[in-house]
Amino acid sequence: MEDISQLFRSDNKGKKVLLFAREPTGYGNLFRDYGDKIIKNHLKADSYEILSDYPLKTDFYIDLNKYSKTDFTAEDYAFFESVLDFESIIKNDRFFRIHIPYLEALNYIFNCSKFLLEFFRANKYDILVTNMPDCYVVDLLTQIARHFGVSVVSFCGSSFGKAHCRITERGEVNNVRDITEDEIDDFIAEIQSKSVQPYVxxxxxxxxxxxxxxxxxxxxxxxxxxxxxxxxxxxxxxxxxxxxxxxxxNLLDIFGVSSLFTNNVESFKERDTKKIVYIPLHYHPESTTEYWVPRENYLSYYPSLFKTISSYSKRGYTVLVKEHTASYLRRERKVYKDILSFENTYLISPFVSTFEMFDISEYIVVWTGTTGVEAIMSDKKVVLAESEVYYSRGLLPFVGDEGEARSLTRKEKEEVARVCLESIVAIK
Missing domain, CATH: 1.20.5 (Single alpha-helices involved in coiled-coils or other helix-helix interfaces)
Known part of the structure; x- marks a missing residue:
């Protein structure tokens, strides 16, 4: 398997490439286009074949009903047990985690793994290009492909521009291109501008x-x-x-929920701002809060969120939890009630701007997402709730170590910008 940074700096003509693709509609078509552009424009490969869990417009269809328990051999089970991390796969997949019993989840994993195992035994590839893991099928695909020596290139949409995508599998940084100083300056200026005049x-x-x-x-x-x-x-x-x-x-999760939020953040300015923590809620469930947190004992987003709120609440901080605009009125009312059950904790309307929140808060606490980068570029003190992903390579403290939090220097901001940009490629 080649290093991803080298793949993007090499001519891959003649190599056999496989693209995993979703259904040929809507977002599925968008991600098919991303994969096509990455393969042709950035990997410079001649051609590719398509593997899909949808039967239309594909060279190979992942038929999850093809195999059953009677088809599994002792060799298959040995492979499952030695290569696959069942607990992680089940924990990260939202359908398995929330909706079905453990043994039923194992059956899905075994059936999909058997198909992919036989597929890679029969078909040899050099490179797999796929959207980042966002369900058990892609999770298994990337693990099994690597077992067969296939280089895996994963991508997702970029929050820093619709004409770009990020080359990352689980939030890690991949240096796939060289960054100029002008790009860094433009990136910092754009992020600072968005923070001052945010889109709401x-x-x-x-x-x-x-x-x-x-x-x-x-x-x-x-x-x-x-x-x-x-x-x-x-x-x-x-x-x-x-x-x-x-x-x-549920209509009960829609009507009357707005009364739980406050739009008035001016009143918080009268408090000791050094004891105010801003926690932007993440869109969830989503890959970034399911697959991008590598810490082994990370359960899932909501338990981690409540643990973080509790930590600040019990230490006398005022905790301002702002809803994500795209999640407003889409979460269960119980989640909001649970948040408000903590002392000195308030729900902030998603229609309050990010800049207003920065202005009244001493610390910005994040898991992943763009708010952390925006806060860094706005000279705010950023604290990480869980494992570091791509922000600063060790410059940011974790919850409980707020005394180490500080505004980053210009040089450090430039390094954060470089880290963000070097994984991003243009899709034209």
Whole structure:
């Protein structure tokens, strides 16, 4: 297997490339296009074949009903037990974690693993290009491909520009291109500008989307989950995830929830700002809060969130928890109630700007996401709730070590910018 940084600096003509692709609609087409551009423009490969968990427009279809228990050999089980991390796969996958029993989850893993095992035994590839792990199928695919000596190139959309994508599998930094000083200066200036004049979705836009996604969920629950999955036994992940994706499902989680939030942050300026912590809620469930936190005893986002809030609340801090605009009215009301059960903890409306939150807070606490970078570039003190991903390579302290938090120097900011940029490639 070649180092990813070398793959992006090499001519890969003649190498056999496999692209994992989702369904050829909507976001599936977008990610197919990302993969195509990465292979042709950045890896400079001649051609590629497509593997998909969707039966249309693919060279190979991952048929999750092809194998059953009677097909597994002693050699297969030895492979499963020696190569795969079952606990991690189940914990990270939202459908397994939330919706089905442990033994049933193992059956899904075994069936998918058997298919991929036989596939890579029969087909030899040099490079696999895939979207980053966001479900058990991709998680297994990347693990098994590596076992067969295949170099894995994973990508995701970039928060720092719609015309770019990030080359990363689990949030790690991959130096896939050389960065100029002008790029670094432009990046810092753009991030600082966004913090000062942030984009905040209007209430009308948010409420329209909530209404749209509420009825979308009802339709998908009937057609995807009840008909395709339950009745027809179609195990494509797009049908399974209907019951655990970020849809507004219950009217009780929509109406009256806004009363739990405050829009008035001016009142907090009267307090000791050195004892105010700002925690931006992450969009969840999502890969960045499921697969990007490598700490072994990390359970999942919500337990980690409550642990973090509790730490600050019990130490006398005022904890301001601001909702993510894209998650507003899509979480269960119980999550908000649990947050508010902690002393000196407040829910802040998503329509309050990031800059306003920076202005009244001493510490910004993050797991992953762009808020940490924005805070760094705005001279704020950033604290990490869990493992370091790509921000600063050791410059940021963790919860409990706030005394070590500080604003970064210009040179350190430039290094953070370089780290962010060197994993990002243009998609044109």
């Amino acid at each position: 979705s209007s209430k009308k836009q948010v409420y329209q989307k909530v209404a749209k996604y509420y009825f979308t969920y009802k339709l998908k629950y009937f057609w995807h989950y009840l008909i395709q999955f339950k009745l027809l036994n179609n195990k494509n992940y797009r049908y399974l995830m209907t019951v655990v994706d970020t849809y507004p499902r």
